[in-house]
Amino acid sequence: MSEKINLRIDNIAVSVTEGTTILDAAKKINIRIPTLCYHEDLCVAGNCRVCMVEQVGSDRLLPSCAMPVAEGMEILTNSLKVRNARKKIIELLVSEHRAECTTCYKNGKCELQELSSEYIVGEDGFIDLIPFKDYTIDLFSPSIIKDDSKCIRCQRCIRTCAELQSVSALTVSHKGDQMKVTSFFEKPMYEVVCTNCGQCVNRCPTGALTERTYIDHVWAAINDDRKHVVVQTAPAVRIALGEALGMPPGEIVTGKMVAALRRLGFDSVLDTNFTADLTIIEEGNELLQRLKKVLVDKDESVKLPMTTSCSPGWVKFIEHVFPEFLEHVSTAKSPQQMFGALAKTFYAERIDADPAEMVSVSVMPCTAKKFEADRPEMRSSGYKDVDYVLTTRELALMIKQAGIDFTSLPDDDYDSIMGVSSGAAVIFGATGGVMEAALRTAYEVVTGREVPFENLNIEPVRGMDNVREATIKIENPLPDWAFLDGVELKTCVAHGLSNAKKVMEAVRAGAADYHFIEIMACPGGCLGGGGQPIPTSPEIREKRSEAIYLEDELKVIRKSHENPEIVMIYEKFLKEPLGHKSHELLHTHYKGRSRY
Amino acid sequence: MSKKNLKRLDLIFKNEFDTEAILAKTLVRSHDEIINDLISSGLKGRGGAGFPTGLKWKLTADNPGDEKYVICNADEGEPGTFKDREILSSVPHKVLAGMAVCAKIIGAKKGFIYLRGEYKFLVPELNKILDEFHALLDKLDLAFRVAIFLGSGAYICGEESALFESMEGKRGEPRNKPPFPAQKGYKNMPTVINNVETLAHTYSIFKYGPEKFRDLGVKDSRGSKVFSVSGDTPIPGIYELEFGMTLQKFVDDFGDGDAKAVQVGGASGFCVPRKKFSKTVIGYQGKLTGVSLPTGGSMMIFNSSRSMYNVLHNYLDFFVEESCGQCTPCRVGTQQLLLGVEAVKKGEKPSSYLDKLLDLAETMRITAKCGLGQSVANSFSSIVENFREEMIY
């Protein structure tokens, strides 16, 4: 039984349940206490000490993020003692920080900068410690830049990587003045178990962890008249981009985004959703083929459960942590890479462009996609299939640079072909979406009937629960699929790599008899990806999720196999799912990597 | 001057071969009786924080938990102190008896001695004693076992919650409090953690009763205390003294006749200048006697040949290195204090910068996460305030 605790904060009475922190109690009455190491998604660290408050009658201050309320407490959040201490702590952090704000990628978006401007940290602060320090700027990763001179040691990244992702690529090393955030044996992030998911980047309050930006490369391509620059946009970008351009979370800005991309000068504005639909056809057929080989042919070389492969953070994770399960991963490339391979083949042919002069750009909610595009396998068009990957945040910056007033842009439509998509494709951006899209198609392929869920909404796989399971019984299949009659198709959905790990451990222990598992590396799926606008929180991700499912509902076509461009590409180019061309362009393989 | 002239006590180090009898007599008493004895004896923790030991045991006994633990803190990381090592090597059975009684009261089946890594050489002997002790416990029908856990060498691991983290295989970083060890200690279970000396004192209380202990010392500081005396003294070493002695008396007994300051409680303690010797009493109460000394027991005497700037510089070097580094005021504050006093000394900053540093030390005291960062101000402020000229010129 949790009891109500009564206290006063800045002389305002408040009553909260036992165990609530002073910080949360203050929030309840709209008193903002500054924080740095605190993050809603993470356990409490209590190490920055910016959130200190005064308890009347106590000598020492209390960390409001870590301190539970007590009956009768009198808390002051803005006393002279608190303000002095808070300012000193901010000054200390600034003194240890390479505060070259004007040349920092996080300029204007840094939480330390915001606090030091609020508290007027001036020139008369403490001695600049940076000249006394050795620091490393790790530029090796294609996805993430880690600049220790900007690190305030809040350990949000470490907690993110350990708690949300169970990767623990980052850790604290040394103590005292040498204490720092580093990776295994202080190797570059590129060489360790890091999955490039970017969740740490999403939560780093400063410029210590940022995505590697390719904005200038993309501008150079756009401004080069010889180049035909194709851009694709991932499902989850359209419901989050607005946040980085001054709009509230949960706005669908698909039309404005397309208009902006055209204004920026991209030659073809196309949609990753098209290849999301294509992924469903390829991956869905792969699943059915695996089921047939296991159930009918008793082929022991074929592995079930099959897992999805569209999240490159997940792919790198399984390569490192469960390499013995690589044959379980669908061979279908991610939608980004399918798109890249088709852009410089099928699409180039169609528009009569020279693939050598084509530049393929993608806008992704993700930092791991940058690494994925660089994988040596991803050159099946004969060229680098995707040349540059931009995050949602980078696209927002380009739009700002171009002086475009985003909110007043009229809606525009994608180019055709490879611009049309179904509602099934857009839900790829939410955890459970790939599963739902695959079931909408696979069930119909097998039975000739629509999935038995109202309005095609497969509710059991939706939502934000860590791991969700759904079983669909197949009855009266079409003659080709008679062997599936009565089979209960068991599926599982997990998001965030720590949940993925739990599911895979269950599979390894033989405690899970799933047929198909969807895994997204990021909390909430791509809508919570490492390239999405900052900040992130459960509430923000919920809003983005609502927008995604609304976008699905608003689509006329809700099933991937009904996308007319998909029908056309099989007729004119690919011929059949899992066919020769598909294997060449749309499927890939994986490699085991070290655990560290 | 010879040691014999000193007014010393011989409670702790007196070897008494009656562990079995004392344990047999104590273990049959009611838990309340034992706890009440401890409380009325006035025994407070000798590891630094000075928390009443009886109350600590009572709180831990009252908190529910599937498992509970008794841990003897033998990390003894304070430079120049080795009193806990002396106790463990000369009268280990007293410490073990204290742990066993505590285990029975709180309901623990397992106990640990968290032994400073450098004291590894004690392990073979301690293991032998543990075997005998376990046999005795079997005879007395108490299901309790003690194991030795070797520390990793960082000073901060002596702080109780960092010690638990370290025992759990994690980096030794202090935790947020609450929860306190009595609620969630080792493995998040209710845990009693006591200093070696504290546990040894419980033995005397079981044996002689609370009055005898209470009769020693003054007001809030009861019993005797083991001190490591070092610095400018002709007779450095370990001494058991009664609480309540003035520093003047202490310096008369231990100094070389030219003492200008005494550092009470090591790097985390206070520096007392000569003019305050006669007004300062060794004990828990009063600011200058350091209520919050992380490790009690270090007494360092400085004579007039010493530069107090160098003394402070050494302490700050120590803190800059030994801070675990997690919290801002301590990690960055210690670096700023060190660079700051250097800058003033070199004339790169005006002497008024010392006031900014005193302010900073005060902020560290009220905002740092654990006792280490909180107590930097003790030595810093007491040295800078009392020897300001030495900092500047």
Ligand SMILES: Cc1cc2nc3c(=O)[nH]c(=O)nc-3n(C[C@H](O)[C@H](O)[C@H](O)COP(=O)(O)O)c2cc1C
């Ligand atoms: C930085 C730091 C170092 C400490 N080192 C020790 C130590 O070496 N030995 C010890 O007994 N207590 C040490 N303590 C105190 C412990 O946290 C704890 O208060 C003590 O072990 C409790 O035992 P007591 O109640 O018997 O004093 C240290 C505290 C701090 C903040």
Ligand code: SF4
């Ligand atoms: S990118 Fe992801 S895996 Fe890599 S360090 Fe950050 S949180 Fe960990």
Ligand code: SF4
């Ligand atoms: S890299 Fe960023 S998130 Fe990690 S500790 Fe440093 S400032 Fe905090």
Ligand code: SF4
């Ligand atoms: S005060 Fe110092 S030692 Fe204690 S938690 Fe903070 S940084 Fe670590």
Ligand code: FES
């Ligand atoms: S936000 Fe509370 S200590 Fe960092």
